[in-house]
Every structure is written in structure tokens, then in C-alpha cells.
Amino acid sequence: MPSVIEVTDLRKSYGGRPVVDGVSFAVEEGEIFGILGPNGAGKTTTVECVEGLRVPDGGRIRVAGLDPVADHAKVAQTLGAQLQQSEIQAKLTVREALELYAAFYPRPADWRPLAERLGLTGKLGTRFGKLSGGQQQRLFIALALIGGPRIVVLDELTTGLDPRARRDTWQLIEDVRASGVTVLLVTHFMEEAQRLCDRIAVIDKGRVAALDTPAGLIHRSAGATVISFTPSAPLDERELAALPALASIEHQNGRLTLSGTDETVDAVLTLLARHRVTAHQLRVVDATLDDAFLDLTKEATA
Amino acid sequence: MNTAVLRTEFRLFRREPAAVFWMFLFPTLLLGILGSIPAFRQADRSMGGLRPIDAYVPVAVLIALLMCGAQSLPQVLTGYRERGILRRMSATPVRPVALLSAQMTVQGGVALASALLALLVGRVVFDVRLPEQPGGYLLALLLAAAASLALGSVLSALSRTTKIAGAIGSAVFFPMMFCAGVWLPVQNMPHTLARVVGFTPFGAAAEALNQAAAGDWPGWEHLGVLALWAVLLTAGAARWFRWE
Numbered sequence: 001m002p003s004v005i006e007v008t009d010l011r012k013s014y015g016g017r018p019v020v021d022g023v024s025f026a027v028e029e030g031e032i033f034g035i036l037g038p039n040g041a042g043k044t045t046t047v048e049c050v051e052g053l054r055v056p057d058g059g060r061i062r063v064a065g066l067d068p069v070a071d072h073a074k075v076a077q078t079l080g081a082q083l084q085q086s087e088i089q090a091k092l093t094v095r096e097a098l099e100l101y102a103a104f105y106p107r108p109a110d111w112r113p114l115a116e117r118l119g120l121t122g123k124l125g126t127r128f129g130k131l132s133g134g135q136q137q138r139l140f141i142a143l144a145l146i147g148g149p150r151i152v153v154l155d156e157l158t159t160g161l162d163p164r165a166r167r168d169t170w171q172l173i174e175d176v177r178a179s180g181v182t183v184l185l186v187t188h189f190m191e192e193a194q195r196l197c198d199r200i201a202v203i204d205k206g207r208v209a210a211l212d213t214p215a216g217l218i219h220r221s222a223g224a225t226v227i228s229f230t231p232s233a234p235l236d237e238r239e240l241a242a243l244p245a246l247a248s249i250e251h252q253n254g255r256l257t258l259s260g261t262d263e264t265v266d267a268v269l270t271l272l273a274r275h276r277v278t279a280h281q282l283r284v285v286d287a288t289l290d291d292a293f294l295d296l297t298k299e300a301t302a
Numbered sequence: 303m304n305t306a307v308l309r310t311e312f313r314l315f316r317r318e319p320a321a322v323f324w325m326f327l328f329p330t331l332l333l334g335i336l337g338s339i340p341a342f343r344q345a346d347r348s349m350g351g352l353r354p355i356d357a358y359v360p361v362a363v364l365i366a367l368l369m370c371g372a373q374s375l376p377q378v379l380t381g382y383r384e385r386g387i388l389r390r391m392s393a394t395p396v397r398p399v400a401l402l403s404a405q406m407t408v409q410g411g412v413a414l415a416s417a418l419l420a421l422l423v424g425r426v427v428f429d430v431r432l433p434e435q436p437g438g439y440l441l442a443l444l445l446a447a448a449a450s451l452a453l454g455s456v457l458s459a460l461s462r463t464t465k466i467a468g469a470i471g472s473a474v475f476f477p478m479m480f481c482a483g484v485w486l487p488v489q490n491m492p493h494t495l496a497r498v499v500g501f502t503p504f505g506a507a508a509e510a511l512n513q514a515a516a517g518d519w520p521g522w523e524h525l526g527v528l529a530l531w532a533v534l535l536t537a538g539a540a541r542w543f544r545w546e
Contacts (some may be wrong), residue, residue: 021325051393086386089310091317096310103306104394147394197542 004064004151004182005022005050011058012045019045021206022059029150032173032183035198036190037298038259042206044084045184047153049211050184051081077105080149082140084156084186090129094120094139097128098146103145118142118172123300134165141172146179150184152176155186170196194289204297214289223247229279230255235271243267248296259287303407304400311404315412325369325409326416329362330423337428349489356431357487359424359481360511364482364504366416370409371477375454378405380467383458389546398545406451412448412511422523434517442510442520445528449503452535459542481505488512499526 003026012020020042027033037043048054050061050116052068052075061068088097098111115121118138121133131139137157154173158166166189173196177183187193192201194214202209202217210217218224235256240249245264250257258264265284272279275297315321333355336342342354349357379402382388388398424430433439439525457474461467479485482504488496489512506527510520 053389076393076395083386083390083393084389088390089314089382090385091314092310096313100310103393104303104396106395112499143390226474240305 002065003027005184006062007046007050007059008061009059010046010056010061012042012049012054012056018206020049020056021252023201023206023208024059025201025208025211027151027182027184029182030177030180031198032177032185032196034193034200035184035186035203036188036200036293037209041203043188043203044155046203047155047184047186050079051079051083051153052076053083056251067104067242073248077147078150080147080152082137082144082152082154082157082160087136088128088143090127092128093125094128094131097139098124098142101143101146107148108146109148111142111146114142114145117175117281128295134161134168137161137165138172138192141169141176145176149181149196151182151184153184153186156188157185158187158189158192166192185197188291202293202296209226211294217296218287218289218292221287221295223291224287225265225284226257226259226287226291227265227282227284228255228257231272231281232278232280233275235275235277239271243256243271255273257280258292303398303403307396307400308404308407311401311408314406321374321532322412325366325374325412326419329365329368329416330420332365333358333362333420333424334427337424343428349487350484354487354491355424355428356515357483357489357512359420359430361483361487362420362424362514363417363511364446364507365484366413367446367507368475368478368482368504370413371450371453372457372471372478375406375409375451376457376461376467376471377459377464378409379455380461380512381464382464383544383546386546392545402455406455408445409454413450414443417443426515431515433511433515435514435519437488438518438520439511439514442507442514442528445510445532446503446507447493448532449528449535451541452532453503455539455543456535459539459544469502478502478504481508483508501527503528503535506531 005027008024010020010023011018023042023046035046045054049056050063050068054073055069063075064078066075074181092100094115098115102108102111115124118141120135120142122139123135128136128139144154148226158169161169170192173183173185185196197214200217201211201213210220212220243258244267245261245266247259258268269289337355345351345353382401388401391398391401421432425432457470458467461470481499482500488499488505488508491499500509506524510524510528513520534541
């Protein structure tokens with residue numbers, strides 16, 4: 001089966017400065033696909049091209065087999081969007097907004113159960129301008145889903161939400177996927193990407209720096225495993241530096257933190273045994289997506 | 303034209319008390335205040351036997367259009383762009399131009415209704431005769447409405463933010479009020495001044511409405527000036543308007 005979104009060698013510049021510089025990826029039906037990257041990496045421009053809001057300078061985009069610019073109306077029926085920095089009329093009530101947007105689509109979803117699912121039933125008579133940030137975001141999710149789309153694009157949905165509202169929103173996104181809708185999620189929160197996404201494209205400086213599952217991204221980064229301990233006696237710096245597959249080494253208040261692979265861990269344990277040094281409060285943990293992300297986008301910032 | 307958008311925009315317009323007051327009620331209220339001054343109900347020889355209140359009915363009719371074109375429309379359209387409302391609509395199967403055309407229809411319609419109210423109150427309360435050349439009057443009014451909506455769109459196209467739209471709108475509003483004859487009806491202006499004012503959209507509209515009210519077909523030079531403004535301003539709006 002062909003991918004539901006195909007982006008091939010997408011290019012877009014503003015005033016001669018390339019913002020998206022040869023991005024390619026494919027999103028499969030039913031997955032949560034994440035686009036992760038630092039601010040200004042070209043994430044939003046990429047998804048705005050997918051939504052048909054911007055005309056690419058080069059490359060090819062297909063959404064359910066259609067060109068988002070040439071077949072805008074058809075693509076807009078298939079793809080629901082939540083945009084960054086966009087609002088609806090401040091004096092429109094939640095119910096009116098849902099009814100209005102439902103009228104835009106040929107086969108809209110019933111807005112009542114949708115409002116119920118998003119916890120908006122008690123706010124139907126409230127005007128948009130009087131909603132809290134979290135309620136506004138929930139309304140935007142509802143508006144993205146009201147046309148009964150196959151795909152939703154959510155751009156920095158949880159930015160500006162408190163941790164509780166953010167977690168509630170994650171649950172909602174999982175529910176959306178469970179109902180069979182493909183989700184394209186733009187974020188700069190690692191925790192969010194790690195928790196929700198089946199696959200992630202890390203975009204940096206307008207290019208795809210890596211594309212893999214969250215676990216795959218962590219595993220492929222240089223410091224996938226982190227070992228930390230407080231040695232009972234000082235260890236020789238040269239011996240530490242010579243450890244196999246070592247990615248980084250850090251001293252802090254007598255505590256050592258090393259990152260590398262499983263091979264590094266084995267070698268550290270051997271080294272400790274050889275010198276009869278005890279490792280107090282020994283911890284061996286997998287690196288987080290945070291670490292992998294910093295590793296993947298390292299050269300760019302250096 | 304999308305009827306759901308049109309209905310929504312009309313509903314939203316009614317939720318703006320300031321817009322309802324200034325566009326729909328204020329022109330007639332002004333007419334009422336002026337008409338309650340006894341001197342305004344006395345025939346004036348310098349005006350060819352017309353009473354000042356007779357001259358102020360067309361002015362009241364134009365104030366609504368001016369409020370719409372210089373104040374209300376640029377604010378609303380610029381706000382819709384500034385707050386990403388047009389962009390949000392671009393992501394649906396309905397294009398954002400539906401929102402603009404709905405907003406223009408609502409504001410143009412309200413301004414014309416306000417004109418009708420001023421004419422009726424003038425007739426019923428102050429015994430001002432209804433336009434004796436209704437076809438010419440309507441034509442001049444529709445051309446003035448087109449010029450005023452186009453003016454509002456151009457001002458919005460030139461304003462990046464609602465604050466700028468407010469500032470430019472006011473800068474345009476007061477000279478236009480003068481041209482429409484709010485302080486001095488065009489009939490009373492000195493000849494040269496009246497000629498100059500006749501080249502502005504609201505000056506030409508005031509001249510055309512006065513002629514039609516008196517029973518003559520409005521002069522083609524005035525209708526022509528109005529039509530030219532409408533075309534130029536529309537072209538400018540189409541050229542400069544940015545969706546985001």
C-alpha cells in the first residue's frame with residue numbers, strides 16, 4: 001500500500017535563504033509520525049507545504065495521492081490541521097465554531113460526540129476569546145477532526161500548556177490514532193515524541209538528520225548507554241579515555257558519568273575489578289531521546 | 303459566497319456594540335440631533351430654499367459608508383489576518399476569500415440599511431422629501447458603497463497590524479468626513495473648494511446624492527469619479543492584499 005503522505009526532496013527558501021533543503025520522508029497509514037527539531041529547523045514550513053498552505057520551490061508532495069497545492073480542496077477534506085499561531089474569531093462560541101467548520105466539509109463528523117470526547121461539552125456556549133489555553137487547543141483538535149479526516153497534522157500542539165494539560169493532550173492524540181487517523185506531529189518536546197511517535201524524522205537546518213523509531217534513534221546515537229558511579233579510589237584518566245566506544249566522560253563532585261555502548265559498560269566493570277575499586281551508587285541507564293537529539297544535531301550547533 | 307460563513311459573520315457583527323452603534327444608529331442619531339435645532343428646520347436662501355436638515359440627510363447616508371470603509375472594515379480584515387484566522391480557514395476546503403467577501407457583504411449591507419434608516423427618519427420625523435430620482439440615488443449609493451468597501455480593503459492591505467489600520471483609518475476618516483459635508487454640506491462650500499472635494503470619492507458621492515434627491519439624474523462626472531475610485535481602490539486591494 002502506498003504511503004499516506006509522501007514528501008520527496010522538498011525545498012523552500014525565503015528571500016534566498018533555504019529553510020527546507022531537500023527533505024524526504026513517508027508517513028504510513030495509521031502511525032503517529034513525529035517531526036522533531038530545534039527552533040527554526042524548518043519543521044513548520046515542511047508541514048505547511050504538506051497542508052498546501054505554502055507552495056514548495058522544489059520537490060514533490062503527495063497526500064493520499066494528491067498534490068496539496070493543485071488539489072487543495074480535496075486534500076483539505078482528507079487532512080485536518082491544527083496550525084501554529086492561528087485563531088478563530090474571538091466572539092464565536094465553541095458550538096458555533098464547531099457548526100461553522102462542520103459546514104465546510106461534505107461528510108463532517110458529528111460535533112457533539114467530538115466535543116464530548118475533547119471535554120468541551122461544558123464550554124459549548126463560551127466564546128473562543130474566553131477559553132483557557134488548554135481549552136483553545138482542545139477546540140483546535142476538534143476543528144482539525146471535524147471534517148472526518150484520514151490524516152491530522154498537529155503543529156506544536158502542547159507548547160504553552162501546563163504539564164497536566166499536556167499529558168491529557170497526549171492521551172487525546174493516542175485516542176485519535178486508535179480511531180484510525182494518521183497523525184503527523186510537529187514538536188520540540190523530546191518526552192512527547194518519545195512517548196507518542198511510532199517514527200520520528202529529526203529535522204535540523206532544513207534537512208532530515210535522522211529518521212527512525214524513538215528506540216532506534218537512541219540506539220544509533222553515540223552515547224546510547226549512560227553509566228554513572230562514585231569510585232572508591234581515583235581512576236587513571238588515560239585508562240578511562242581509552243575505554244571502547246566511549247562517547248563522553250564527565251566528572252562532578254567525585255562522581256563519574258560515562259556514555260557509550262554496552263561494550264563501554266563491560267569495559268568499565270572490568271577496569272574497576274582490575275583495580276579493586278568499588279563503584280558506589282552504580283547506575284546504568286539507557287540514554288533518553290534528549291541525549292540522542294543533542295547528539296544528532298550536535299555538528300549544527302558546534 | 304459561503305452561506306454558513308455569511309451567517310456567522312453577520313452574527314459576529316451584531317456582537318460588536320460599537321460597530322452596530324457607529325454604523326447603524328449614529329448617522330440617524332446625528333440627523334435627529336441636528337434636526338432638533340430649530341434653525342436647521344428653517345429654509346435657507348443661500349441653499350436655494352433648502353433647509354439645512356434637507357442637506358444633512360445625504361450626509362447621514364454617507365457617514366455609515368464612511369464608518370464602514372475607513373474604520374470598521376480595515377480593522378476587522380486586518381485583525382483576521384493578524385490573528386491567523388484567514389490562515390486557519392486556508393486549511394479547510396473553503397478558501398479565506400469567503401471570509402472577506404462575507405465580511406464585506408455584511409458591512410456593506412449594514413451601511414445601506416443605515417442609509418435607509420436615515421432616509422426614513424428624515425422623511426417621517428423631519429418631513430425631508432424622499433429622493434425624487436430614486437434610480438439615480440440608488441446608483442450613486444451603490445457606487446459609493448463599492449468605493450467604500452474597496453477603500454476598507456486597501457487600508458487593510460496597507461496595514462500590517464490592527465493598530466496601524468486604526469491609525470491610517472482615522473487619518474483617512476476625518477478628511478473624508480469633511481468631503482462628505484459633515485461640517486459644511488457641499489452645496490454651501492465655495493465654488494473652488496466644492497470642485498476639489500468633488501474629485502474625492504465621498505465628495506463626488508455627496509454631489510451625486512444631492513442631485514438625485516432634488517430630482518435630477520446625478521451628473522455623470524460625479525458618477526464617473528465614484529466609479530473610477532471604486533475600480534482603482536479595488537485594483538489596489540487586489541494587488542497589495544496579503545493573506546498572512
